[in-house]
Amino acid sequence: MRTQQPLWRAHAQLTTPPASPHEAQHTVCILVSSPCGGVGTSTFAALLALAARQFTSSVALVDRDPRNGGLDVLLGIEQEKGLRWSGLEAPLGTLDYQALAVQLPRWKSVAVLSADPWNGVIENPWEKEAVYAALTRAFSVLIIDAGTAHEAPVLVRNAGDEARVSITRVELLPLSILACARMRGVLAHEKFSPPAGFVACSPRGGSAQVNVKDAEEWLALPCLGKLNWEAKISRNMQRGTGLHPSACLQQMACAVLEALLEGVRRRGLVEEKAGEQDAAQ
Template sequence: MTTEHVTNGSGVSGTRMPSRHANSAQTVVFTAPSGGLGLTTLASMFALHISQAGRTTALVDLDIHEGGLDVILGIEGESGLRMSEISAPLGHLSGEALCLELPHWEGMPVLAADPWNTAARGDGSMVKAWEIKAAVDAMTQMHDLVVIDAGCAHGCADSIADYGLSNQLHLVMLVEMSVLGMARAKHHLTRLIRQCGQEQVLVVGMHPHLACSQSVRMNDADAKAYLQMPIADAMLPRRALSVSIVQGLGIASIPKEYRTLLATIERDTVGRSAHKLPSHVAETSARNRRFR
């Protein structure tokens, strides 16, 4: 169990711990109106993109009822704490202790939901909201950025309302570029804007697997007109990536076709917040501060 005291680092050996930050990290929350779009994969690739740029990054799975981030990443066999094992009776956790006890992926600590293990808590109950909030707070103390997979519509609303995700928050909503996808997205987008404001929400599209031909794809202009929001970009599924995940091998690397999109998400979320500087200037400044 994770306690409020620093424990040994048996979960991960040889991992350099980031120093405690004076200010909380920025938080980017990924959500979607429905499942099966590749939301967890997109959130994970974004975290990897940011980490490779030199910022300390952590991944948190707040899809409490249906999540399994470690399985998607292919690290389900790694030792370390999962969400069902988090215990914070006083509502506080040590960020350093927590990060040492978590499994890591590509150098990043990963706090994954494991709804199939809730019975291990003894009473069969889900982890409590204040314990989740304590874990998220602990992660933000130790990193430049915390990337959160909030799952589908209802789970995201719970995450924002119950887990204190309001400070330096950015929302990325992944929508299916289809008529049904737009109908689902409209309601979810309205809820997000009502809770957080339109300026904090970025919409990203995902074309259905069957939309391999340009002639059958929904275009960005139609999606924008329906949602009354611009679409940052629309992704096409990549077979090699899908096969790797289905086979349990995780994400070996970021497909080159997605790198421009990830840079756009960075620019329009965390890049906007660093003192209103252009993203490349903000990144350089942050890097210089860390290595003084």
């Protein structure tokens, strides 16, 4: 059985005690995306947020696109009071991170910033950047439901202080020929660092057409875990009655989170060593 100790050690090395009740000294942003729509990125992002919540009280789950989403409905907290994307304004490009942290609704002690396009959207990119800048100051871990938007790192990277914000990404990949071909296309046009790896899942309406080993070789990416959706999970999420994962799903999410945080930690050590070499020269 896997121990959760390595995950805590990885996170402890990334996060120092906050300078104020709401300010994070270092933030890890984990983007959950997929080359295909409707495969469960929102659900998997929520599972990762729950896993992170076991080790830190400073976790936020975020809808990437204010025009879409609706995480609060999927999680069954749409009646909870608190801020959504439509209620955020930053005309001067700044946002009070402490007020944001306090006013977001909670789901199982995870702060949630959900899209509600039926009430309005933020159009200006500088306002979106201000939101992400505030989020990276308010929380130690951000889990961002990026959906099929692989340009999502742009806003987070522009908004955050590169020295104190680490960004990584995991792909939710159906094991189908089409999904792998789409993923290969995404990687071919990647403007940023490639994803840390993928989590394999069964294609919608059928069994796997590609095995994990072939997908790893074709995409040159490691498989971080395999997701077997439970029928009641999808049914409850679509009905908006909330996410109630089994122990098996929670263990899988913890293992994936552990791998992602360990990858961030190792990358930070490499960058730190490179910086020391540059300074020595």
